[in-house]
Amino acid sequence: xxxxxxAIIVGGGHxxxxxxxxxxxxxxxxxxxxxxxxxxxxxxxxxxxPGFRFSVLSYVVSLLRPQIIRDLELPKYGLEILPLDxxxxxxxxxxxLTRWGDWERTRREISKFSARDAEVLPEFGKLMVHMSxxxxxxxxxAPPDPxxxxxxxxxxxxxxxxxFTELGPDLQRLKYKMLTMSAADFLDMWFESDELKGVMSVSxxxxxxxxxxxxxxxxxxxxxxxxxxDGVFRSWGFSKGGTGGVSLAIARSAEAAGAEIRTDAxxxxxxxxxxxxxxxVLENGDEFRAKAVVSAVDxxxxxxxxxxxxxxxxxxxxxxxxxxxxxxxxxxxLALDAVPDFTCRPGTGPHLYGDIAxxxxxxxxxxxxxxxxxxxxxxxxxxxxxIPSLSDPTVAPPGKHVMSIFVQYAPYHIKEGPEQWPLxxxxxxxxxxxxxxxxxxxxxxxxxxxxVITPWEMEQEYGLTEGNIFHGELSLExxxxxxxxxxxxxxxxxxxxxxxxxxxxxxxxGIMGASGMLAARELMKAGGV
Amino acid sequence: MPLPTPFHPxxxxxxxxxxxxxxxxxxxxxxxGTPFDREYQAFRQTAGLIDVTPxxxxxxxxxxxxxxxxxxxxxxxxKLKTGRVTYCCWCDGKGKVLDDGTVTRxxxxxxxxxxNSPALRWFQNAARGFDVTIEESTDRIAVLALQGPSARKxxxxxxxxxxxxxxxxxxxxxxxxxxxxxxxxTGYTGDLGYEIWTKNDHALALYDAIFSAGKIHGIEPCGxxxxxxxxxxxxxxxxxxxxxxxxxxxxESQKSTPFEIGLGWSVQLGREPFIGSAALRAxxxxxxxxxxxxxxxxxDDLERLFDEEGLPPSVPCHGWRDPIPVYSGDVQVGxxxxxxxxxxxxKNLALATVESAFAATGTPLLIEQTIEFARRKVRAxxxxxxxxxxxxxxx
Ligand SMILES: Cc1cc2nc3c(=O)[nH]c(=O)nc-3n(C[C@H](O)[C@H](O)[C@H](O)COP(=O)(O)OP(=O)(O)OC[C@H]3O[C@@H](n4cnc5c(N)ncnc54)[C@H](O)[C@@H]3O)c2cc1C
Numbered sequence: 030x031x032x033x034x035x036a037i038i039v040g041g042g043h044x045x046x047x048x049x050x051x052x053x054x055x056x057x058x059x060x061x062x063x064x065x066x067x068x069x070x071x072x073x074x075x076x077x078x079p080g081f082r083f084s085v086l087s088y089v090v091s092l093l094r095p096q097i098i099r100d101l102e103l104p105k106y107g108l109e110i111l112p113l114d115x116x117x118x119x120x121x122x123x124x125x126l127t128r129w130g131d132w133e134r135t136r137r138e139i140s141k142f143s144a145r146d147a148e149v150l151p152e153f154g155k156l157m158v159h160m161s162x163x164x165x166x167x168x169x170x171a172p173p174d175p176x177x178x179x180x181x182x183x184x185x186x187x188x189x190x191x192x193f194t195e196l197g198p199d200l201q202r203l204k205y206k207m208l209t210m211s212a213a214d215f216l217d218m219w220f221e222s223d224e225l226k227g228v229m230s231v232s233x234x235x236x237x238x239x240x241x242x243x244x245x246x247x248x249x250x251x252x253x254x255x256x257x258x259d260g261v262f263r264s265w266g267f268s269k270g271g272t273g274g275v276s277l278a279i280a281r282s283a284e285a286a287g288a289e290i291r292t293d294a295x296x297x298x299x300x301x302x303x304x305x306x307x308x309x310v311l312e313n314g315d316e317f318r319a320k321a322v323v324s325a326v327d328x329x330x331x332x333x334x335x336x337x338x339x340x341x342x343x344x345x346x347x348x349x350x351x352x353x354x355x356x357x358x359x360x361x362x363l364a365l366d367a368v369p370d371f372t373c374r375p376g377t378g379p380h381l382y383g384d385i386a387x388x389x390x391x392x393x394x395x396x397x398x399x400x401x402x403x404x405x406x407x408x409x410x411x412x413x414x415x416i417p418s419l420s421d422p423t424v425a426p427p428g429k430h431v432m433s434i435f436v437q438y439a440p441y442h443i444k445e446g447p448e449q450w451p452l453x454x455x456x457x458x459x460x461x462x463x464x465x466x467x468x469x470x471x472x473x474x475x476x477x478x479x480x481v482i483t484p485w486e487m488e489q490e491y492g493l494t495e496g497n498i499f500h501g502e503l504s505l506e507x508x509x510x511x512x513x514x515x516x517x518x519x520x521x522x523x524x525x526x527x528x529x530x531x532x533x534x535x536x537x538x539g540i541m542g543a544s545g546m547l548a549a550r551e552l553m554k555a556g557g558v
Numbered sequence: 559m560p561l562p563t564p565f566h567p568x569x570x571x572x573x574x575x576x577x578x579x580x581x582x583x584x585x586x587x588x589x590x591g592t593p594f595d596r597e598y599q600a601f602r603q604t605a606g607l608i609d610v611t612p613x614x615x616x617x618x619x620x621x622x623x624x625x626x627x628x629x630x631x632x633x634x635x636x637k638l639k640t641g642r643v644t645y646c647c648w649c650d651g652k653g654k655v656l657d658d659g660t661v662t663r664x665x666x667x668x669x670x671x672x673x674n675s676p677a678l679r680w681f682q683n684a685a686r687g688f689d690v691t692i693e694e695s696t697d698r699i700a701v702l703a704l705q706g707p708s709a710r711k712x713x714x715x716x717x718x719x720x721x722x723x724x725x726x727x728x729x730x731x732x733x734x735x736x737x738x739x740x741x742x743x744t745g746y747t748g749d750l751g752y753e754i755w756t757k758n759d760h761a762l763a764l765y766d767a768i769f770s771a772g773k774i775h776g777i778e779p780c781g782x783x784x785x786x787x788x789x790x791x792x793x794x795x796x797x798x799x800x801x802x803x804x805x806x807x808x809x810e811s812q813k814s815t816p817f818e819i820g821l822g823w824s825v826q827l828g829r830e831p832f833i834g835s836a837a838l839r840a841x842x843x844x845x846x847x848x849x850x851x852x853x854x855x856x857x858d859d860l861e862r863l864f865d866e867e868g869l870p871p872s873v874p875c876h877g878w879r880d881p882i883p884v885y886s887g888d889v890q891v892g893x894x895x896x897x898x899x900x901x902x903x904x905k906n907l908a909l910a911t912v913e914s915a916f917a918a919t920g921t922p923l924l925i926e927q928t929i930e931f932a933r934r935k936v937r938a939x940x941x942x943x944x945x946x947x948x949x950x951x952x953x
Binding site: 095096098099103104109110111112114130131134158161162195269379382419420421422427428 | 868
């Protein structure tokens with residue numbers, strides 16, 4: 030007789046683990062099943078080259094909900110966040126712009142490009158803080174149902190409306206602009222330096238198949254600022270031991286509360302009894318039963334994979350089919366023999382302790398996007414680089430380093446077809462290195478090992494459909510009470526007892542844990558477990 | 559005007575912030591750079607190197623040195639073995655604390671005592687009838703603290719004999735790259751760490767040896783601001799902040815017994831009388847009126863109060879040390895004397911002195927916080943100290 034669980038979580042990414050931890054803490058019997066040998070999903074550390082621990086995919090922690098850190102006592106279970114000290118923008122002409130934790134120093138740096146921009150930056154920051162105060166509560170609550178007549182739902186909507194009204198007319202107008210404008214156009218309203226605008230606008234496009242001049246990208250800038258506000262509590266930085274450290278701390282917290290976690294346990298199907306989920310069956314045929322099944326994989330995998338179209342109605346099939354992924358990024362991880370030397374700012378120094386952006390100006394970013402639109406990776410991509418080993422001695426041997434390079438654009442849908450990515454992989458890696466060489470001419474000499482991850486591999490190995498790093502585009506029509514679809518926005522699905530808790534649900538991607546927490550709450554509130 | 563310590567030629571080059579303060583008459587670096595996060599992280603992730611020369615030092619020598627210190631200290635120092643260090647405090651005749659520090663036994667008849675404030679006269683007066691000599695060595699001995707998880711990896715390969723097996727609160731004489739030094743497995747950060755003591759003449763060579771060997775391990779020069787964060791996380795009290803020397807108190811109520819400042823565990827009464835022992839015995843029987851406890855300030859409550867003002871929550875990143883009232887309901891039951899937002903624990907912490915009835919772990923209290931110019935009360939709870947206590951500290 031198989032063991033019975035209250036809930037089975039399919040997928041041991043950080044959201045699945047958060048969901049499991051909350052359920053276990055509330056006394057539920059929980060089983061987590063992870064396909065891969067390691068936990069973490071996109072938030073994972075792996076020793077790809079002996080002695081070097083790579084944050085294989087995601088590389089900085091910014092939006093992890095402080096409440097989750099407290100509720101799950103993550104520091105007690107090993108979570109340590111090391112702050113990013115600076116944002117370094119090397120330029121091909123030998124100049125550079127570094128933004129520091131020290132405001133006056135930042136002002137001096139920006140003044141070299143524009144004294145006016147240096148002056149307005151804090152005002153811009155203040156506005157973002159105001160606006161974030163409106164958005165932030167959304168991250169910590171399940172989206173209300175706007176079509177519901179339930180007075181509680183209406184009250185929740187009303188409360189949101191109220192905080193919007195409190196913004197006042199000027200900020201409200203700005204808010205509408207943010208929702209509709211492009212990141213670059215929005216920044217044009219404040220800043221004149223093309224270099225500053227370039228590097229600031231990229232936070233509007235990370236992980237999307239949009240350009241910095243595409244409408245709707247301004248809104249995503251806010252998420253960046255929210256990370257900074259939470260940064261007051263110092264949750265913006267590297268996770269010790271690599272990004273997988275976050276997932277492992279959550280897993281330990283879940284296990285301490287009694288959750289059972291299995292790796293090497295790929296789920297083949299959700300077991301259905303009539304129109305309700307009753308459990309899951311693994312690829313090896315093992316079956317597990319539970320009152321509820323919670324999918325911590327993305328919507329397409331959940332419905333077309335685990336459930337199967339044959340069990341779905343047409344409306345659901347259409348809605349899930351229309352939900353867009355269109356992955357746009359790749360990753361290159363390097364094991365290095367030495368600290369890289371940037372021509373524009375030679376030597377090791379605090380400018381390397383934060384993130385390094387290859388985003389010299391707005392035009393460069395637009396050109397990179399143009400190539401992607403044509404179905405190719407950018408020959409000169411936007412890159413976001415970190416060297417966590419400078420802060421965290423546990424990820425590389427003494428004196429050696431790991432360099433993590435997030436690369437955009439690397440569209441999943443290349444013109445040859447996504448399955449042809451393996452043939453383009455070397456050329457993609459080469460484009461990244463030759464771009465980097467324009468800033469660090471000697472970089473190749475110090476490379477001990479290079480790992481290239483294309484969007485195709487993100488999908489095949491890491492389970493990210495179409496290589497989308499957020500389980501679906503973070504575009505407005507796929508956010509909030511529309512994520513993943515209007516009918517499923519509250520972690521429920523058309524299949525009874527089947528729930529969702531990963532990045533394809535509100536509030537979306539990134540190492541936030543919010544989806545996992547909110548799903549657990551909704552599930553318990555609904556009496557599902 | 560403060561004096562430079564023997565390490566000043568090195569530290570002043572590194573101290574780009576020019577942020578110094580006067581520590582016992584010496585220039586001491588507050589923070590090498592701004593902000594000082596990196597220095598704090600070094601203490602907790604790699605290793606931080608901090609000049610702690612200004613700590614006052616006394617050499618106690620002579621046939622009666624052990625007996626004498628047992629007479630002065632609340633601990634029975636004759637039992638301290640050679641090559642061991644202990645931490646304790648000393649009191650006046652009424653059992654009120656004068657100062658706290660470490661006592662290291664370097665030889666059968668040689669101890670070194672550290673203190674926060676001058677203690678020569680007190681020790682010498684107490685020495686009547688003992689065969690003992692007390693000399694101040696503060697100006698002769700330069701001290702570096704190397705603190706953090708990588709401290710052993712950096713220091714051990716430089717030492718001969720090897721300090722690798724030196725235990726927590728152990729002490730040994732050795733050489734660092736040929737430089738004669740004394741090493742103690744002690745510190746004020748609550749982490750794995752060492753203090754390295756040498757003659758002033760060797761100071762610069764010692765600094766260079768450790769600093770250059772530490773480079774590949776991520777060593778950072780660290781200042782007092784970063785150390786202050788770590789010492790609060792470690793639950794260590796600070797003389798002149800969390801308690802006051804009986805010598806300097808104008809009011810009786812400002813003085814404290816060891817039991818009142820969390821050092822009751824160090825008071826060893828079952829032995830020959832020592833200075834203050836009668837009063838301490840009576841106090842132990844009676845129970846102390848106050849206790850020094852750890853407080854965890856409730857984040858949700860703080861966030862709510864900020865939110866009421868329309869502000870995102872904010873906390874200072876430096877340790878704070880202006881005393882603030884602590885309440886139970888409407889009644890003030892004590893004061894918090896220092897506190898900090900702990901980056902590693904992600905908790906808002908304080909050290910507080912409260913009436914004994916409110917000192918039990920788990921006691922809910924309220925702490926005053928000024929938010930938008932208004933005094934508000936925020937929930938806080940009594941928790942165990944040390945707040946942060948990694949295994950590696952003792953490993
Ligand atoms: C290259 C890259 C860089 C990123 N950078 C950042 C960053 O710097 N900061 C940030 O905040 N976010 C970043 N992100 C986004 C962030 O990592 C993700 O949004 C987040 O980790 C997703 O978490 P999740 O738990 O929702 O899903 P996932 O992490 O995708 O977890 C899903 C899990 O389910 C497992 N699974 C799949 N199918 C099955 C099955 N059939 N049976 C069992 N298990 C299965 C998968 O193996 C995986 O472990 C990045 C993502 C990528 C890809």
